[in-house]
Amino acid sequence: MFEGILLTIITAATPLLFAAIGELVAERSGVLNLGVEGMMAVGAVCGFAASNLTGNPLLGVLAAMIAGMLAASLFGIVALFFVANQNATGVALTLFGLGLSGLIGSAFVGVPGVPIPKVYIPGLSELPVVGTLVFGQDPFVYGAILLTIATWWFIFKTRGGLILRAVGDNAASAHALGFSVFRTRFLAVLFGGACAGIAGAYLSMVYTPQWTQAMTAGRGWIALALVVFASWLPGRLVIGALLFGAVSILQLHAQALGIGIPSQFLSMLPYIVTVIALVLISRNRALLSVNTPATLGRPFVPDT
């Protein structure tokens, strides 16, 4: 049972981690994109549709990535190129994405999806306890972990990452040094879209292989909170996603055990924990000021 619970927690955390890592990169470049939920919805429907039409889950994931990037580019053009208010544009993208996904998906409601096989690493997956836990997951779980490590490496160990952080912290200086703020931010936003698309595809292709409108059910907003929770550090993002996954799974177990706590209270527990964690972190000014991209949410218009 313990192993089963851990396994469920990891799968519950995976879509959150995907969406949040994409948003983390976008925010590191100084862009606050509140459209994660919308991009996830579009990714969910396009991934499901493509994998069902072609019978190839890989093409589904690809379609979800592209769909997420297209949705993100819409945000990028409006918010970065036309310098519209980022908050409003992001919220609009969420509403637009949820509506658009309903339109695209109307033919796919009530259709079972193409199952994605789990990847069992030969030899290792037969190990007791850690066997299936570490070496018998669906490919997305491994993907999320690799992506997180790669993102950490990119942000802190590469020149590209340095430029990304420079643009997020001081766009004017980065511009003066000759880096294209617009291009960096646009690419970061596209990356965020691709990740949100995969997060959506995870829900519609692996978590519950089916598609219905609004099946993202607010997970995009949780991902946004997780980025702040993680104070823009990829490592902490993993902890945050696992914590949120754990609380939401354990409350269901608490109910099944017959613990006499009102279910409504248990249902809101993951959100309460998120809020408390955010408050605790926000109290630590030193920690926040080190990592918060200084120009987060502020549009940049070059003088020349």
Place this chain on the structure above:
Amino acid sequence: MKKYLAVIGAFALIAGLATGASAADKLKVCFVYTGPHNDGGWSQQHDTARLALEAKFGDKIETAYVENVAEGPDAERAIERLARSGCGMIFTTSFGFMDPTIKIAKKFPKVKFEHDAGYKMADNVSIYNMRWYEGRYVQGQIAAKMSKTGVAGYIVSFPIPEVVMGIDAFMLGAQSVNPDFKVKVVWVNTWFDPGKEADAAKALIDQGVDIIVQHTDSPAAMQIAEERGLHAFGQSADMSKFGPKAHLASLVDNWTPYYIDRVQAALDGTWKSTDTWGGIKSGMVELQPLTNMPDDVKALAESTMEKIKSGELQVFKGPITKQDGSVGVADGAVMDDKTLSGLNWYVKGIDDKLPQ
């Protein structure tokens, strides 16, 4: 004055053009859905009945529907628009459409309204609903026969009487086969969140249940049962395609017999405002298809359904003991519909505390 008359004349002409041609000889039957017409569950079942009406009555009627109507002020606008567009009969298919339906019905006394799942009536508003608990009782029997662990998991939305009724009926059915049967209940506090429903199913299975029942709308739990090699029951529509090996029996809403009756009455001019609560007997509640079970279990399920049809078996007939050990229904007595529709206690043996 002349000018006013002209304006009124023009309006009358437009109104005549809009409604006259069709409304004069055909009955226009209209539907308001909460979800998309092909949602694979609740709204789709209503739409199936709408199509059955078209097939049955052919040229005598025409139908129309509005989908994705939010409960509340939007519903009022949608219903009024239909009433203005010449609908002679309007089916509003969700609990939250109750007050809007009553309000618009007052404005259009000649239009016949049919409201599903509510309790407010008027001279031109009928109400209708289903006795799903009858099907739940049969599901309970099947579960008790099929379960190896003797424990079923029940995923539920909100603590309203209809849901409590279902849990109790399921337990009564299960206990009629195995008095020691246990039910674990998990409230997800939503009608629809596939991810959460799947998580709830996983949590229940991890705690040793081997059969899942649900009173939520998505087929997620069925998929998890399939993945884990266990059994589950479908909700609202036939969900067997989501779990070909896991599926036992879906609780299917069949609105067709009722809708045909009502439209026939409207065409005959015998339509009156009525209160219908139909179950297995009237063909509204169905348990089908029965799959993945041995012949003796299938036979038991079928004979129980026959007994419910004939009236020999009543689900809420005493003796029924409440969870706390007190008397729920006295020996030989049958719970009346009014008490039943306000049910707020568990029967003995359910492993959960009912949220109040």
